[in-house]
Amino acid sequence: MGNLRPMGLERWWVLVFLAPTLVGLFVGAFGSIFASVGISFTDWDLLTPPTPAGFSNYAGLPDDRLFMRSLVNTLAFAGLYVPLTVAISLFVAIGLNRSIPGLSFFRVAFFLPTVSSPTAVGLLWTWIYAQDNGVLNNMITAMGGDPVRWLSRDVALYSVVIVNVWGAIGGGMIIFLAGLQAIPKDYYEVAALDGATAWQRLWFITLPALAPSMFFQMVLTTINAFQAFDYIYILTRTGNGNSTMPTLVFSIYRNGFRFFRMGDAAAQAVVLSAMIMVLTVIYFRLQKKWGGQP
């Protein structure tokens, strides 16, 4: 790391260069947290001045049906999305790390959904999931089955998880590939000399060496799971602006920016952040137990 000690005028340059970041950090990020907590203790519609509300916005959450449904949906979504995304992108990366023809084609193919606008791709998936004459239902009826209402209340969770996992495999794959390529080749050569099978090499060399990438990927995917919005908005929005599968972020969006109930929205945002924080701390604890280095 560079250790130039600024002198005289240079101190001003340091300040000028850091100023945007410092403002963003202390006013933007940390100021926002305090402001959100503050707003969550008020009732505020942005038209009239805020009135103090004490804990009522939090106390009212269990009776808020949209919120409770969103909470259950978000947890169910994360419970499916995180393990599926991490496992599939790990398998894809391990597959791509072999000497296989068409490597760059595969890399592009798996990465394509990750760079595409979730709004546009979400529209595409509403077409694939369409109840009448959508591709999936056409295939099912061709095989003699009954069409499925993919985006209805009962099924939407799974349909939405599929699209979100589909869109996230590419990012995870790249992180795992980088981790795989950092494993020294000698490990495998020595293991091969000792007569280790392919499974033993995977189990005793590859997976332990990937522990840091896996940890990083778990944290990142979990944070993303709790913040999922775009696909859900496009796929599950109903005519009246509701959703067949509302998540916490959808509920925050609706309360805060559609109904301008800033106090309720802020309370829900605080709950969401607290959940993310608790999960991240749990991950870090688990990782310490495992003994891996981040």
Added chain:
Amino acid sequence: MKRDTAADMLAFALLLFGALCMIGPFIWMIATSLKPVAEQYDGRLIPITPTSENYPRLFEIIPMHLLLWNSFKIAAIATFGQLLTCSMAGFIFAVVRFPFRNVIFVILLVTLMVPGQVTAIPQFVIFKFLGLYGTQAPLYLPAFLGGAFGTFLMRQYFLTIPIELAEAARIDGASLARIFFTIYLPLAKPALAAFAIFAFMFSWNDLFNALIYLPSNLEKTTLTVGLALFQTQYSGQWPLMMAASLISVAPIIIVFFLAQRHFISGISMSGLK
């Protein structure tokens, strides 16, 4: 050895199946966009009478050119703001020693965990009271306040530049600003390219903020909000909708093909260490 060949074939077959699942939907998007509306439900992949009529029609029924321009303008300004402020901060963190450097850097990285929705509420209040609700400014102004991802990325890259370059220039009397603009920035082109692609893509694809600040004004809003509005107004007209979707994913996909390596190095840089 025999076993490895079998495993390679199995891996290849599985990957091929996976790749088809990834690309298949896009092929379906292109195919549908080239069908006349009358053929949309025929279930064929290849249109019987392929047509490009959906594209010009799209520009007639919604102000597609404005949406494209708005998205481009906002993304370009936001990308400039991110490149400038993140590389300035990354440079200082990498090169200069100042009080609390490591503490501030760690605090910056912690903000990666703060959900965007928490910042969105106070930010909305501020922009509303500044009278900027309903304008494009809230979509690019925050980009001028740096950010953990970009600062981290640029710092990592600047650390690979030998510090002796800066020291020598300094002895010759160059200011920090001069060292930054004439030595460090030109040497960091690969990292800047990678980060620029990300920042642009992030802004171009953003739906949440655009929905908050520009929910309905088609003259001012972005392509993502335009698509969401289009979805409710023209539901059931799949060829038109797929044409609109294709237009909005095409620019990023083209850039991705042209600059694949930068893309991938950007992600791996952010993912390691």
